[in-house]
Amino acid sequence: MSDLTPPAAPLQEARYAGRFLFWAGIGLLVLWVLVPIWFLFINALSAPSEVTSFPKRFWPSFDMASLQFFWNFQGVTNALWNSVKVAVLTMILSIGMGAPAGYALSRFDFPGKEFFRVLVIMTRAFPLPLLALPLAVMFIRTGLDDTILGLALVHAMLALPFAVLITYSLFSGIPVELEEAAWTLGCTRLQAFIKVVLPLALPGIMASAVFAFVISWNEVFAAAVLTIENRTLTAFLLQSLNVSPLPLKFAGGAALVMPALIFIFAVRKYLFAMWGIANR
Amino acid sequence: MPRALPYLLLMPASLFLLVFFFYPFGLVMVESMTRGGEWTTENFTRMTGHWKFSTAFWNTVWLAAIVVPVQLIMALTMASVVQKLQTGRSSLLYIFAIPLGISDLAAGLIWLAIFEQSGFLNSILHAFGIIDRPQLFLGYQSLWVIFLAVCLAEIWRATAIMMVIIVAGMGLIPKEYNEAAEVFGATRWQRFTRVTLPLLRPSLQTALILRILMAFEVFAVVVALGGTTLPVLMGETFQWQFQLQDRGVAAAYAMVILGLSVAFSLVVLRLLHVPKGARV
Numbered sequence: 001m002s003d004l005t006p007p008a009a010p011l012q013e014a015r016y017a018g019r020f021l022f023w024a025g026i027g028l029l030v031l032w033v034l035v036p037i038w039f040l041f042i043n044a045l046s047a048p049s050e051v052t053s054f055p056k057r058f059w060p061s062f063d064m065a066s067l068q069f070f071w072n073f074q075g076v077t078n079a080l081w082n083s084v085k086v087a088v089l090t091m092i093l094s095i096g097m098g099a100p101a102g103y104a105l106s107r108f109d110f111p112g113k114e115f116f117r118v119l120v121i122m123t124r125a126f127p128l129p130l131l132a133l134p135l136a137v138m139f140i141r142t143g144l145d146d147t148i149l150g151l152a153l154v155h156a157m158l159a160l161p162f163a164v165l166i167t168y169s170l171f172s173g174i175p176v177e178l179e180e181a182a183w184t185l186g187c188t189r190l191q192a193f194i195k196v197v198l199p200l201a202l203p204g205i206m207a208s209a210v211f212a213f214v215i216s217w218n219e220v221f222a223a224a225v226l227t228i229e230n231r232t233l234t235a236f237l238l239q240s241l242n243v244s245p246l247p248l249k250f251a252g253g254a255a256l257v258m259p260a261l262i263f264i265f266a267v268r269k270y271l272f273a274m275w276g277i278a279n280r
Numbered sequence: 281m282p283r284a285l286p287y288l289l290l291m292p293a294s295l296f297l298l299v300f301f302f303y304p305f306g307l308v309m310v311e312s313m314t315r316g317g318e319w320t321t322e323n324f325t326r327m328t329g330h331w332k333f334s335t336a337f338w339n340t341v342w343l344a345a346i347v348v349p350v351q352l353i354m355a356l357t358m359a360s361v362v363q364k365l366q367t368g369r370s371s372l373l374y375i376f377a378i379p380l381g382i383s384d385l386a387a388g389l390i391w392l393a394i395f396e397q398s399g400f401l402n403s404i405l406h407a408f409g410i411i412d413r414p415q416l417f418l419g420y421q422s423l424w425v426i427f428l429a430v431c432l433a434e435i436w437r438a439t440a441i442m443m444v445i446i447v448a449g450m451g452l453i454p455k456e457y458n459e460a461a462e463v464f465g466a467t468r469w470q471r472f473t474r475v476t477l478p479l480l481r482p483s484l485q486t487a488l489i490l491r492i493l494m495a496f497e498v499f500a501v502v503v504a505l506g507g508t509t510l511p512v513l514m515g516e517t518f519q520w521q522f523q524l525q526d527r528g529v530a531a532a533y534a535m536v537i538l539g540l541s542v543a544f545s546l547v548v549l550r551l552l553h554v555p556k557g558a559r560v
Contacts, residue, residue, distance in 0.1 A: 022361070022364075025357075025361065026361060026372065029357075029358060029361070029376070030372070030375055030376075032436070033375055033376060033378055033379060033436070034375065034378075036390045036391065036393075036394065036436060037378070037382075037390065039390065039393045039394055039400045040386075040389065040390045040393050042393075043393050051398075052398055053398060054397075054398040054402065054403065054406070054414050055402070055403040055406045055407065055414075056398065056399070056400055056402075056403035058400075058403075096292070097292040097293045097296055098293060100289040100290070100292065100293070101289060101290050101292075101293040101294075103289060104285070104286040104287075104289035104290050105290075107286075108285070108286035110283075110286045110287070112287075113286070116290055116294065119297065120293075120297075123297070123301060124489060124490065124493070124545075125489065125493070125541060125542055125545040126301075126305065126538065126541065126542070127493060127496060127497050127534075127537050127538060127541050129497060129499075129514075130308065130497075130517070130534045130537060130538065131300065131301070131304045131305070131308075133308055133311075133517070133521060133527070133530055133531060133534055134304040134305070134307035134308040134311065134531075135300070135304050136521075137307070137311075137527070138303075138304065138307070153300060154300070156296070156300075157296070157297075157300045157301060160293060160296060160297070164293060189285075214381050217383070218381075218382070218383030218384070218385075218386075219383075220383065220384060220385045220499065220500040221497070221499050221500070221514065221518070224518070225518070225521060225522075234383060234385050234500075237385060237389075238385060238500060238503060241503060241504060241507070242507055246396065246398075249389055249392065249504075250389060250392075250393055252389070253385075253386045253389030253390060253393075256382075256383050256385065256386040256389075257382055257383075257386045257390075260381035260382055260383065260386075261378065261381060261382075263381060264374075264377065264378060264380060264381035265374065268370070268373075268374045268377070271373075271377055271380075271444055272373070272444060272447055272448045272451070273448070
């Protein structure tokens with residue numbers, strides 16, 4: 001018996017070392033994601049003079065002067081408000097058009113179904129922000145240039161394929177039998193949808209709406225191409241990059257990051273279900 | 281009525297795709313090949329004749345070539361690590377997924393906070409006594425540092441999207457396959473390369489296509505970190521559209537990006553082809 005113990009000890013040690021490496025690796029990955037964001041927030045929460053000074057401290061002084069400077073800067077509040085308006089419109093447009101399509105794909109078998117599905121998936125192989133170039137011309141002709149609606153239409157195009165595929169998988173996850181039961185009890189198709197399917201699908205639909213919001217909120221290229229007077233926050237920051245002082249850039253960056261962080265946190269439960277199934 | 285219903289439901293989304301996807305892409309194609317109403321290749325010769333074209337082209341391609349493989353490996357590592365965890369799984373996933381919600385412009389600003397002259401990299405180097413005075417990292421004399429900073433920012437920002445798709449894909453693989461392989465004495469590495477990876481092909485396909493496309497569309501990160509010092513295709517498109525007011529050449533650039541995207545999507549589809557019957 002006693003000669004069996006020695007080989008066990010190194011094995012145990014190797015296991016401990018393996019565990020240690022595993023957790024150290026996790027720690028490194030977590031730091032890799034979080035530390036850069038931390039740096040941005042140090043800058044945003046320090047006074048402008050500290051932002052440009054050297055060497056930097058690794059803890060913010062919680063001086064709101066940078067944020068105040070950003071907030072009072074010409075055009076910032078307008079840009080923020082425009083960003084919100086475009087994102088909300090994008091959300092409504094993409095879900096409003098995407099959810100019915102997703103429902104049709106999940107509940108009916110009809111000629112052309114596969115064609116439509118492939119079409120939607122195919123849009124992924126195209127660099128969609130480039131659509132802003134031809135649409136800029138089209139919008140000038142129709143009077144949509146430099147409007148909130150014009151930009152929201154382009155952003156809705158970015159978000160629509162996701163909205164269709166995500167709602168398709170959401171509705172597929174709700175048994176048809178529930179709907180059929182409602183029909184036999186005298187509900188019309190619409191009533192059955194509103195009273196049975198919608199309550200079950202609503203959280204998921206909200207999650208995909210939030211996703212559409214974030215897509216629009218973060219988009220830079222189309223926003224910069226299509227807006228001149230009515231700039232969104234991303235377009236404003238991009239256009240003023242080479243003239244704006246550092247504190248303004250970092251405060252602006254933080255203002256861009258904050259809502260996105262909150263929204264991703266709000267939909268974290270759906271993140272994987274949405275991406276995993278919707279992307280097959 | 282019931283037979284028409286699915287088509288009615290699909291109608292808004294289809295019409296939208298037609299007007300805001302097919303029509304504008306047709307327009308941009310025509311625009312790239314015409315000048316003043318006549319068919320010509322002048323846009324393309326002007327584009328390739330400009331000294332910035334080949335630099336922008338190769339910068340974009342090299343960025344993708346370096347960033348995407350690194351991200352694939354990191355995303356696979358993150359996903360496997362998360363898969364092994366029993367506790368803290370969801371909070372770790374949330375942390376890893378955070379950059380998913382962050383705009384490319386914000387990511388550029390975050391890494392600007394690190395690489396600028398009074399930034400955190402200089403401060404860290406100073407704290408360790410490696411340098412006395414802050415170094416200028418993002419100047420035109422050291423293009424490779426800008427390139428490196430863009431690579432890091434891109435890796436930091438867009439690994440999350442691949443990770444999420446891969447985690448969702450791993451969740452779909454039945455545990456029995458891995459268990460069977462373990463019974464037959466496969467090591468952990470063998471199980472990963474012989475069981476998990478092949479079964480993960482559909483997810484890898486999606487992740488790679490999405491990511492490669494995003495890599496060709498790289499724009500705001502580069503502008504935030506290097507201005508126009510480091511030309512990339514999307515940035516040049518923007519320049520020709522705005523600064524040089526030449527929509528024809530901008531359209532030609534768009535066609536180059538489009539061509540690259542479609543070509544590489546096809547390559548990925550071909551390389552990771554999964555026969556229909558072999559899907560999990």
